[in-house]
Amino acid sequence: MQKQKSESRVAVYYELTKPKIWYLLVFTAFGAALTASNIYDIEISPATWLLMLFSVAAGSAAANTLTNYHDRDIDAIMERTKGRPLPSKRIYPAEKARNFGLVLAGISLVLAFGISFTTTLEQGAWATAFIAFGLVNNILVYSYALKRNSRTNIILGGLCGGSPPMIGWVAVSMSDLWTMGLAMAGLVFIWIPMHIWALTLHFKDDYNKVNVPMLTAVQSEKTSARAIAGSTVIMVLFSIAPFFITTESGDSMVGSVYLWTAIVSGALMIALSIWVIVKPMEKASWTLFKFSSPYLAVLFIALMVDSAL
Numbered sequence: 001m002q003k004q005k006s007e008s009r010v011a012v013y014y015e016l017t018k019p020k021i022w023y024l025l026v027f028t029a030f031g032a033a034l035t036a037s038n039i040y041d042i043e044i045s046p047a048t049w050l051l052m053l054f055s056v057a058a059g060s061a062a063a064n065t066l067t068n069y070h071d072r073d074i075d076a077i078m079e080r081t082k083g084r085p086l087p088s089k090r091i092y093p094a095e096k097a098r099n100f101g102l103v104l105a106g107i108s109l110v111l112a113f114g115i116s117f118t119t120t121l122e123q124g125a126w127a128t129a130f131i132a133f134g135l136v137n138n139i140l141v142y143s144y145a146l147k148r149n150s151r152t153n154i155i156l157g158g159l160c161g162g163s164p165p166m167i168g169w170v171a172v173s174m175s176d177l178w179t180m181g182l183a184m185a186g187l188v189f190i191w192i193p194m195h196i197w198a199l200t201l202h203f204k205d206d207y208n209k210v211n212v213p214m215l216t217a218v219q220s221e222k223t224s225a226r227a228i229a230g231s232t233v234i235m236v237l238f239s240i241a242p243f244f245i246t247t248e249s250g251d252s253m254v255g256s257v258y259l260w261t262a263i264v265s266g267a268l269m270i271a272l273s274i275w276v277i278v279k280p281m282e283k284a285s286w287t288l289f290k291f292s293s294p295y296l297a298v299l300f301i302a303l304m305v306d307s308a309l
């Protein structure tokens, strides 16, 4: 009985971190690191892999935990979130979750700085800075400052999504960090509006119950559908950018395998967003949301494969 109880304690704290979300965040860091390793033919030591992946996992888990702590009041009201560990009192008092999140955040910063000892001090310092930026942007800027006050909360509050690819890149090289590294971070950042606005259109009533002004919860269905389609087109157009980026010696970073993957997968996402315009409140927005994460993963897989060829 005691073993089963201790497992459920681990499981409920694991659930508190929203693992499905940080799995993809960690995957984008992994993708950026492997792509940089392929492009510059730099081997990544096992220690650097572990420090980089675990710092991003701990940082993302910390951010999700601390935003769950902050949003426990509205989460208890929204249908989609009321079963979570804090609203359901499966973790009580809530300060236990806050402390857990703060410890995770501290661990993520220490692990990121540990990259200094397996690469260079400059690389470790940048990795630490990107973790700190991700934490501050997601917890303080998005959740505490913007989420309940601005329709554009996910724009300034979405910059954190670019942190994991920047950490993955800088764990391998400082070269082209602000061109190709930033482009990979941009893929995640520019992907966010289509990812979340499709979902919040689907859960419009939930968000209005708690007065969270997600753009597609407060706009008309027609305007929301257009915002989703517009953000999808912008994302697809931006997804071509890595194909045109070259190294300092003028060599392309990625080639036609990535280009055609981005074009074909982008065409599917645009088709889904047109479906949302035609039938805005149907399951079309939910389908677009569910396709959005695999779409981002496919782009990062194509970057890894193409850079290895």
Ligand code: HEM
Residues within 6 Å of the ligand: 020, 021, 024, 025, 028, 080, 142, 153, 154, 157, 158, 160, 161, 162, 188, 192, 195, 196, 199, 289, 290, 293
């Ligand atoms: C401000 C930025 C973002 C907001 C507001 C946001 C919001 C959300 C919400 C509300 C959900 C549904 C959660 C649930 O009810 O289970 C969700 C799911 C998800 N998010 Fe995001 N998200 C953001 C950025 C990101 C980023 C940067 C990533 C990873 C790169 C990401 C990955 C995911 C994944 C993998 C899921 C689960 C998808 C599924 O169930 O199919 N999100 N997000």
Ligand SMILES: CC(C)=CCC/C(C)=C/CC/C(C)=C/COP(=O)(O)OP(=O)(O)O
Residues within 6 Å of the ligand: 021, 025, 056, 059, 060, 061, 063, 064, 067, 071, 081, 130, 131, 134, 135, 138, 143, 147, 160, 161, 163, 164
């Ligand atoms: C490296 C590092 C620290 C990066 C941080 C990146 C990060 C954790 C991004 C997650 C963003 C996200 C899923 C927000 C959830 O929004 P929400 O709280 O509105 O969703 P909810 O309504 O489902 O709770």
